[in-house]
Structure formats: C-alpha cells, structure tokens
Amino acid sequence: MIPELGHFSLILALAVALVQGTLPLLGAARGDDRLMALGRSAALTQAFLVLLAFGALTQAYVTSDFSVANVVANSHSAKPLLYKISGVWGNHEGSMLLWALILALFGAAVALFGANLPDTLRSRVLAIQALIGVGFLAFLLFTSNPFERVFPAPADGNGLNPLLQDPGLAFHPPLLYLGYVGFSVTYAFAIAALLEGRVDAAWARWVRPWALAAWCFLTLGIALGSWWAYYILGWGGFWFWDPVENASLMPWLAGTALLHSAIVVEKRDALKSWTVLLAILAFSLSLLGTFLVRSGVLTSVHAFAQDPARGLFILAFLLAVTGGGLALYAWRAPQLQGGGLFQPVSREGALILNNLLLCTLAATVLLGTLYPLFLDLLTGNKVSVGPPFFNATFVPICAPLFAALCVGPFLGWKRAELGPALLRLRVAFLVSVVAAVVALTVIDSRKTLAALAFGFGVWLVVGSLMSLADRIRTGTLRTIPRATLGMVVAHAALGIVVLGSVATSSWNVELMQVMKPGDRISFAGYDVRLDRVEELQGPNYIAERATLSVGVGGKPYTILQPERRLFTVQRRQISETAIQTNLLRDFYATLGEGDARQGWVIRLYLNPLAPWIWLGAALCALGGFISLSDRRLRIGAPSRRPLAQPAE
Amino acid sequence: MTPKRRRLWLLLGSLGVLGVAAALVLTALNDNLVFFYSPTQVEQKLAEKHLGPDRRFRLGGLVETGSVQKDGQTVRFTVTDTVKTVKVVYRGLLPDLFREGQGVIAEGSLGPDGVFVAREVLAKHDENYMPPEVAKAIKDAGQWKERK
Numbered sequence: 001m002i003p004e005l006g007h008f009s010l011i012l013a014l015a016v017a018l019v020q021g022t023l024p025l026l027g028a029a030r031g032d033d034r035l036m037a038l039g040r041s042a043a044l045t046q047a048f049l050v051l052l053a054f055g056a057l058t059q060a061y062v063t064s065d066f067s068v069a070n071v072v073a074n075s076h077s078a079k080p081l082l083y084k085i086s087g088v089w090g091n092h093e094g095s096m097l098l099w100a101l102i103l104a105l106f107g108a109a110v111a112l113f114g115a116n117l118p119d120t121l122r123s124r125v126l127a128i129q130a131l132i133g134v135g136f137l138a139f140l141l142f143t144s145n146p147f148e149r150v151f152p153a154p155a156d157g158n159g160l161n162p163l164l165q166d167p168g169l170a171f172h173p174p175l176l177y178l179g180y181v182g183f184s185v186t187y188a189f190a191i192a193a194l195l196e197g198r199v200d201a202a203w204a205r206w207v208r209p210w211a212l213a214a215w216c217f218l219t220l221g222i223a224l225g226s227w228w229a230y231y232i233l234g235w236g237g238f239w240f241w242d243p244v245e246n247a248s249l250m251p252w253l254a255g256t257a258l259l260h261s262a263i264v265v266e267k268r269d270a271l272k273s274w275t276v277l278l279a280i281l282a283f284s285l286s287l288l289g290t291f292l293v294r295s296g297v298l299t300s301v302h303a304f305a306q307d308p309a310r311g312l313f314i315l316a317f318l319l320a321v322t323g324g325g326l327a328l329y330a331w332r333a334p335q336l337q338g339g340g341l342f343q344p345v346s347r348e349g350a351l352i353l354n355n356l357l358l359c360t361l362a363a364t365v366l367l368g369t370l371y372p373l374f375l376d377l378l379t380g381n382k383v384s385v386g387p388p389f390f391n392a393t394f395v396p397i398c399a400p401l402f403a404a405l406c407v408g409p410f411l412g413w414k415r416a417e418l419g420p421a422l423l424r425l426r427v428a429f430l431v432s433v434v435a436a437v438v439a440l441t442v443i444d445s446r447k448t449l450a451a452l453a454f455g456f457g458v459w460l461v462v463g464s465l466m467s468l469a470d471r472i473r474t475g476t477l478r479t480i481p482r483a484t485l486g487m488v489v490a491h492a493a494l495g496i497v498v499l500g501s502v503a504t505s506s507w508n509v510e511l512m513q514v515m516k517p518g519d520r521i522s523f524a525g526y527d528v529r530l531d532r533v534e535e536l537q538g539p540n541y542i543a544e545r546a547t548l549s550v551g552v553g554g555k556p557y558t559i560l561q562p563e564r565r566l567f568t569v570q571r572r573q574i575s576e577t578a579i580q581t582n583l584l585r586d587f588y589a590t591l592g593e594g595d596a597r598q599g600w601v602i603r604l605y606l607n608p609l610a611p612w613i614w615l616g617a618a619l620c621a622l623g624g625f626i627s628l629s630d631r632r633l634r635i636g637a638p639s640r641r642p643l644a645q646p647a648e
Numbered sequence: 649m650t651p652k653r654r655r656l657w658l659l660l661g662s663l664g665v666l667g668v669a670a671a672l673v674l675t676a677l678n679d680n681l682v683f684f685y686s687p688t689q690v691e692q693k694l695a696e697k698h699l700g701p702d703r704r705f706r707l708g709g710l711v712e713t714g715s716v717q718k719d720g721q722t723v724r725f726t727v728t729d730t731v732k733t734v735k736v737v738y739r740g741l742l743p744d745l746f747r748e749g750q751g752v753i754a755e756g757s758l759g760p761d762g763v764f765v766a767r768e769v770l771a772k773h774d775e776n777y778m779p780p781e782v783a784k785a786i787k788d789a790g791q792w793k794e795r796k
Contacts, residue, residue: 234741344657356662360669367673382684382784384706385677386755392676397669512740514720592741593718601721603741 003068006056007147010097013049013104014137016042020107020130024123028195036119039126040111046133047108054088054101057146061088067153070094070146076159076569078540086170087160092294092310093146095173099290100136102174102181107133110185110210117206124192125185132184135317143310159540159569168228176221176248180286182214183255187283190276191325194332199272204265207279209628211262215255216624222248223617234575234590236510236605238501238613241390246369247289253362254282257355264351268340268413271348273333274355280329284322285362291318292369343415350408357401364393395453402456402498405491406463428466432459443507450506457502460495464488486627493619500612509606516599524606526587527551533591533600541565543576546591546600550580562591562602586610682706682755687732690758701758707734707766708753716748727752727764738766 020042027035060068061084064077074091075084083090089098107129114122140146163169189207193199225248230238239245258278264271291314342348368385375381406428410421422429436455440448467488471477511523515530522528531547543565550557560578567574580587585608592601684706685693693699707727715726723742726733736754746752746769754766 341654344654344661352658353661356665360665364669364673371677382706384682384684386680386682388680389676392680393669393672396672397665512721590741598718598720601741 002056002059003065003147003149006053006060007145009049009052009056010137010141010147013046013053013100014134014141016046016049017130017133017137020046021127021134023127025127025195028120028123028127031120033119036123039123039130042130043104043107043111043126046130047104050097050101050104050137053147054097057094057097058085058088060147061085064157066155066157067149067151068146069148069150072150072154072157074160075157076540077156078569079160079165080539082167082170083160083165086164089173090160090164090169093140093144095177096136096140096144096294097146098174099177099181100133100140102177103129103133103136103184106181106185106210110188114206121189121192121196121203121206124195125188128188128191129184132188132321135320139310139313139317143313156569159567162541162565162567162570162572162574163232165540165567166228166232168224168231172221172224172228174221175217175224179214179216179218179221179248179255180251180289182210182217183251183279183283183286185210186214186258186279187321187325190279191328193276194328197332197335199265199276199336201266201269204262204275208259208262208266211255211258211279211282212624212628215252215259216621216628218248218252218255219617219621219624222252223614223621226617227614230610231577231579231588232574234577234603236508236588236603236607238504238610241368241387243369244293246365247292250362250365250369251282251285251289253358253365254278254285257358257362258282260351260354260358264348268342268348270340270342271352271355272336273329276333276336277329278355278359280322280325284318284325285366287314287318287321291315340414342413345411345418346416347408347411347413350404350411353404354401354408357397357404361394361397361401364397365390368393399456402460405494406459406466409464409467409487409491424470425463425466427469428459428463431462432456447506450502453502453506454499457495457498460498461492462495464491464495482630483627486623486625486630488623489626490620490623493616493623496612496616496619498616500609500614500616503609504607504613507608508610510604512601512603514594514599515602516596519599523604525552526557526606527554528604530600530602533594533596538565540569541567541574544591546589546602548578548589548602550587558587560587560589562589564591564593581611583611583615584609684708684753686729687727687734688729690734690764691732694758699758701760704755704757706753706755707736707764708751709734711746711748711750711752713748727754734764735762736764736766738769740769742769 020039023035024039024042027033027038057068057070059065060071061075062081064071064075064084066072070091070093074094075087079087087094089095107126110122110125110129114125117125186207189203189210193203222245225245226238229240229245230236258275261271261275261278265275291311294310294314340348368389371385372383375383406425407418407421410424411418432455435458436451439454440451444450465488467484468477468480471480509524511521513521515521517530517532520527520529527550529549529551531549533544533546536543536545543563545561545563548560548562550560558580560580562578563576565574565576566572575590575592578589585606588605588607588610590603592603594600682704685699685708687707687709690699690707699705709727709729712726712728712733715724717724721739721741723738723740724735725738725748726735728734736756737759738754738756753770754764755768755770756764756766759765
C-alpha cells in the first residue's frame with residue numbers, strides 16, 4: 001500500500017511540476033500576478049510530494065518490504081539499519097529519486113527564501129527549476145520506477161553492494177547531489193536572466209549564495225568519495241582519475257570559476273554574459289556527469305544502469321538542457337551590456353585569469369574523459385586515458401593558477417600595480433622557496449617536481465594568510481568581512497590539499513610482504529610483527545582479521561587490525577584497511593589473501609600528510625560556508641537599478 | 649586602455665592559455681594512450697608488429713579456470729577470450745573480486761618471453777559485472793552466451 005502511495009505522489013509531483021513549469025512563465029511574460037504567485041505554492045507542493053515518495057521508498061527499505069523489486073535487488077534483512085537507509089540511494093532508481101528530491105527541495109528553498117526577488121525573476125526561476133524537475137520525474141516514472149512490485153515476494157533480498165556498505169559512502173551521494181543539483185538553481189537563474197534580458201549586480205548577489213552553497217556541498221561530496229576510495233580500495237591512493245571522479249571534478253571546476261566571476265558581476269557590473277554562460281555550463285557538466293555515470297557508457301563502480309533506454313533519455317535531456325540553454329544564450333546574451341572598464345592588471349584581470357585557467361582545466365578533464373568514448377565510436381579502438389595523461393596536462397595548468405591565486409586578492413579593482421602586491425607577498429615567496437629547497441635536500445633529492453609542487457602548496461597557504469597579516473598589524477582582524485575571511489580560509493585550505501596530495505603521492509613508502517603469525521619485518525623505521533590472524537563474525541559478513549603490532553625503537557607503538565570481509569549474501573570479499581594517523585602521516589595496512597600454511601600477504605604504506613587532503617577539503621568547504629554566512633548575502637535586499645531600455 | 653584593446657588583450661591571453669593547454673593535451677595523448685586488447689587482438693598485433701615489448705596496454709578477458717598459480721606474492725594466470733590465451737604474471741595484491749572464470753583487466757606490457765607482465769590488475773566492483781571491453785572481446789570471438 002505504502003509503495004503505491006509513493007508511486008502515486010510521484011505522478012502527482014510530475015503533474016504539479018508541469019503546472020509550475022508553464023503557468024508562472026506565462027504569468028511573468030504577461031505580468032499576471034496570480035499566475036506568478038502559483039510558482040511558489042506549486043514549488044512547495046512539489047517538494048512535499050517528492051518527499052512523500054522518498055519517505056515511502058525509505059519505509060520499504062527500513063521494513064525490508066521484499067514485495068518491492070528495488071528493495072529485493074538492493075537490500076537484505078540482515079543489513080544494519082544505516083545501510084538499509086543508505087541503500088535507498090545505493091542503486092539507480094533510488095539515486096534518481098534522491099536527485100529529484102533534492103531538486104524539489106532546492107525549488108522550495110528558492111520559493112521560501114526568495115521573498116526579496118522581483119516577482120517575474122522568481123517565477124521564471126521556479127518555472128525553470130520545475131522544467132528540470134519534469135525531466136527527472138518523467139525519467140523516474142517511465143524508465144526507472146523505484147516502486148515496481150514483484151510477485152511473489154521473495155523471502156529475502158540480494159543485499160547492497162558491500163563496497164557501498166560504509167559510513168563514508170552512505171553520505172557521499174547526498175552531498176554530491178546537493179552540489180550537482182545546487183547548480184540547477186544557478187542555471188535557472190541564468191535562464192531566467194536571459195529571458196528577462198538583464199543581468200546586474202543585484203542578480204549576481206542573488207545567484208552567488210546558491211552557487212556558493214552548491215560548491216561547498218560538491219567539495220564535501222568529492223572529498224568524501226576520495227576518502228572512501230583511499231581507505232576501502234586498499235591501494236593507498238586517493239584520486240585515480242577514474243571517469244566517475246572526473247565527472248564530479250568538471251562541475252566543481254566550472255562552479256569554482258562561476259563563484260569567482262559572479263563577484264566581478266556583483267562588484268563591477270562586468271563579465272555578465274560570461275557568468276551566465278558559466279552558470280549554464282556548470283549545470284550542464286553536472287548533468288553530463290550524471291549521464292556518464294548512470295548510462296553505463298563508462299566502466300565504473302557507479303554504472304548501475306545498463307539499460308540503453310535510460311542512457312538515451314538522459315542524453316536527450318542533457319541535449320535539451322545544454323542545447324536549449326546555449327541557444328537562448330546565443331540569442332539573448334548580446335543584449336547584456338558590459339559595464340565597468342578595467343586594466344589587465346587589476347582584481348578583475350586576476351579573476352579573468354582564474355576563470356580562464358579553471359575552464360581550461362575543466363576542458364582538459366572533459367577531453368581526457370570523453371576521448372576514449374569518441375575513439376571507440378569513430379574507430380572501434382578501446383583505449384583508456386589514465387593518470388599519466390592527467391598528470392601531464394592538469395598539473396602544469398595548475399601552476400600558473402596557484403601562482404596567481406595569492407596575488408589576485410592584493411590587487412585593487414579597476415587598475416592596480418603588480419609591484420606593490422608582489423612586495424607584500426615577499427615573505428610568502430621566501431618561505432615557499434625555502435620549503436621547496438628543504439623538500440629537495442632533506443626528503444628526496446631526485447624528485448624535483450614534487451619539491452616544486454610542495455613549494456606551491458606552501459605558497460598558497462602562506463600567501464593566502466598574508467592578507468590577514470595587514471589586518472593583524474592594524475588591529476582590524478575582528479572587523480574582517482565574513483566573505484573575505486571565507487576566501488582566505490578556502491584559499492589556504494586549497495594549499496593544504498596540495499601539500500597533502502603532493503606529499504602522499506611523491507614521498508610515500510610502501511612494502512608488500514608475505515607473513516606468517518610471529519613474523520617480524522622492519523618498515524620505514526618501524527618494527528612490524530604479525531601477531532595472529534583470526535576469524536570473526538559480523539552482522540552480515542564473516543571476516544579474517546590480522547593483528548599487527550607496530551613498535552618503534554623497541555617500544556610498542558600501535559596495533560593495526562586490517563580485515564578481509566566476506567559478505568555472505570553476495571559472496572563478495574572486501575578489504576577493510578587499518579589506518580593509524582597522527583595527522584602528519586597515515587600508517588596504512590591491508591590484509592591480502594593467504595592461509596596459515598603459506599602466510600598472508602600484508603601490504604603496508606606510510607603516507608606522509610595524507611590526512612591533510614581531506615582536512616584541507618573540509619576546510620575549503622568551511623571557507624565557503626563562512627563566506628555564505630556573510631550578512632551582505634542575507635539582508636539588505638539589493639535594489640535593482642532601473643533599466644536603460646525595456647527588456648522585452 | 650580602450651575597450652577594443654582590452655578585448656584584444658583578453659583574446660590573446662585566452663588563445664595563449666588554450667594553445668599551451670592544447671599542446672600539453674596532444675603530447676600527453678600521444679604518449680599516454682593505453683589501448684585495450686583481447687588475447688586474439690594481441691596475437692594479431694604481434695603478427696602485424698604493432699606491439700613491441702615495451703608498449704604498455706590493457707589486456708582483458710576471462711581468467712582461465714584452473715590457471716591461477718600463487719607463489720608468495722607472485723601470481724601467474726592465463727587470460728582467455730575463449731579463443732586465444734595470454735599468460736600473465738603479476739606481483740602484488742589481487743583485487744578482491746579476482747576469480748577464475750571471471751572477467752579481468754590487466755595493465756602492463758609483454759615481456760621478452762611473451763608473458764604479459766601486469767603492473768596493475770583492475771578491480772571490478774560487482775560480481776555480476778562484466779567489463780564492457782571484456783564482453784565485447786568475447787562476443788567478437790563468437791563465444792558469448794547471454795546469461796540471466
């Protein structure tokens with residue numbers, strides 16, 4: 001009964017979305033207040049209905065209702081409650097429902113918090129949101145209905161993919177989707193602005209919080225996914241340039257560019273049409289990511305859907321959103337008049353450089369990700385574009401970006417001198433050169449590039465903090481605007497991420513050894529002993545657990561217990577790594593296959609500064625949230641300047 | 649500075665950055681493209697002299713049943729597309745889903761003795777999952793059976 005209720009409310013939500021996607025648009029064009037007012041209530045109703053559907057599916061999962069096909073395929077009664085809940089979005093249908101839910105919630109949020117928006121703009125934004133919603137709800141109902149029943153109901157389900165039964169991954173999809181879908185709001189704002197024919201400082205101020213929020217969630221989502229890969233895959237790496245990782249990185253890069261160019265629109269009334277274009281591209285890349293991941297064209301853990309109809313639907317939808325957006329852009333963007341003039345050396349110039357480099361990075365990733373697809377289509381050759389490609393293209397383009405990143409905030413708007421800005425950064429420059437030299441001489445004299453990259457990381461951290469130095473000297477640190485503080489935190493945090501990734505990937509130590517209980521080895525100055533390997537019983541798995549005692553200088557230091565789990569329902573084995581961290585390095589151990597007679601394969605890693613990668617990413621998102629809390633974005637409803645000429 | 653000159657500046661700057669990026673991308677693609685071959689294709693490419701001993705590529709197919717031999721950390725197995733086979737040697741931890749009779753993708757290069765030295769054996773994340781490249785290789789060999 002409850003699954004039918006969910007199915008029914010999903011159908012109703014589609015109907016409401018159709019109304020919300022058309023009538024307010026009409027109202028905005030005609031200046032009809034009643035039709036425009038419909039947008040708000042429809043957005044709230046739609047969110048409520050999708051929430052109801054999502055609740056119904058969650059209920060089916062929690063109570064293990066095996067008459068629902070989706071639950072049978074992805075859940076099991078012996079699964080812990082957390083994974084019953086996360087199982088809701090651990091599959092194709094459920095994850096699309098989660099997407100639709102977040103989309104509807106963002107729509108409702110615009111309806112609730114958009115009281116200071118002009119009526120026409122708000123109703124257009126809500127209508128565009130609803131049209132995107134129509135696409136996703138139709139996709140759910142016609143190709144991937146999560147509420148489909150099976151008869152007769154089986155006694156138990158197939159269980160969730162064990163790799164996904166992990167706290168890190170339970171929250172990875174919701175965070176990632178909050179990011180992806182958040183860019184739907186900026187997309188809707190961009191389309192609405194094109195329909196209205198005006199983009200001004202007020203528009204940028206309304207858009208920026210949404211872009212910022214989406215960006216923060218996307219940052220967290222990507223970081224969580226990378227952290228998960230680090231500790232579950234057991235290879236000691238944190239980023240594999242897997243197409244699916246790239247799919248989330250592209251909208252992140254475009255979104256980061258959008259955040260920065262929106263500042264120029266807000267402060268200087270320039271870069272308008274570029275910002276609108278970025279908003280369209282950021283969401284298009286989010287959809288492209290969804291298409292790549294969900295359609296099964298790529299080989300990946302996320303590719304649940306192997307059904308060509310689904311891939312075709314998403315592709316058609318992607319074309320409609322991107323193509324429609326770009327066509328409207330081509331038609332209307334020339335009307336957007338650029339405002340303030342500026343010199344190449346200025347804050348605006350620096351932000352343009354930032355945009356140029358970020359977009360080049362996104363294009364590089366896009367090319368590397370899609371190249372195998374195109375080559376396969378054109379020639380039938382199967383190729384893979386792996387980390388070497390990205391290391392050779394992505395990393396060099398990062399260098400000028402990082403170099404300029406610290407200088408930009410010291411440049412004034414409109415026109416500036418490079419000399420004084422560089423002079424204020426001399427301490428940061430000296431510190432980073434010293435850091436690079438120390439890295440080269442003390443850590444590893446063969447890895448020049450790693451030392452250089454390490455220097456860049458230090459430059460980012462110290463250079464970003466330098467803008468606080470002046471405030472400390474003049475005693476104005478307390479009055480620093482939240483937006484500025486957020487920027488400093490996020491920029492410095494990026495440096496921390498760079499330091500962590502450079503150190504881990506360049507200077508880690510690894511050792512693989514077959515060990516029997518009682519064996520000892522010495523590893524990077526530590527003395528490691530395999531005490532025992534025992535069997536244990538988990539809630540839905542049986543495991544082999546090794547106990548490694550680690551000593552240093554004859555004294556016991558720590559105990560590591562890596563496991564191999566065999567999930568009984570799926571007959572699948574998963575390694576559970578053991579990680580001991582002191583925030584400066586990770587001591588990382590995995591247990592491979594083996595038995596008492598031959599011994600077990602043990603793999604040990606010492607990953608310097610590895611925790612900084614995720615710490616830095618979390619700080620980066622925190623910087624975004626600090627900036628989001630700036631009161632300028634919340635109060636003081638910005639007023640629009642009167643238009644020079646009517647829009648339509 | 650006039651708007652016109654500013655635009656020129658911008659254009660030149662963008663072209664410069666894009667040019668550098670394009671150069672990087674092209675060289676990187678040239679050097680780092682890793683082709684995927686099935687055992688049948690490996691034999692073809694060897695016959696056509698397209699495959700030197702140092703050429704890195706991905707080998708995909710099924711792990712032949714009964715072929716896996718473990719000796720400490722070194723594993724030897726045979727990859728088959730049900731028509732041709734290639735012997736593989738790998739030193740390292742195998743992914744959790746490595747099984748006889750299952751699909752596998754190994755990245756590495758052929759040794760002088762014709763044995764494929766794998767530097768990486770790729771983990772697949774689902775037991776029912778067949779890498780599309782592997783499925784295609786088996787289909788091309790005409791041995792594909794639909795399973796349900």
